[in-house]
Amino acid sequence: MIFRRQLHDPNRMLLTGMAVLLAASLLNFSLRWTEGSLETVAYASMGLLYGISFTLLLLSARRKSRMRSGTEGGCR
Numbered sequence: 001m002i003f004r005r006q007l008h009d010p011n012r013m014l015l016t017g018m019a020v021l022l023a024a025s026l027l028n029f030s031l032r033w034t035e036g037s038l039e040t041v042a043y044a045s046m047g048l049l050y051g052i053s054f055t056l057l058l059l060s061a062r063r064k065s066r067m068r069s070g071t072e073g074g075c076r
Contacts, residue, residue: 010061010063010064011060013059013060014056014057016056017054017055017056017057017060018053018057020049020052020056021049021050021053021057024046024049024050027049030042031046
């Protein structure tokens with residue numbers, strides 16, 4: 001994974017999730033002008049981007065809450 005070390009920081013993960021969410025929203029906006037077989041590819045790409053963005057945003061919130069509670073290393 002290219003961004004593995006950078007994504008350990010919850011703030012960077014949050015920013016990456018928001019950027020992917022913006023890209024998915026722009027793709028959703030551009031779907032108004034696509035027709036035919038490209039429409040299927042665009043819908044699949046949009047679903048993938050929404051899934052990645054929601055995952056990153058939820059992981060970021062979880063990591064921030066664990067940092068605040070002091071259990072960053074996991075349950076032991």
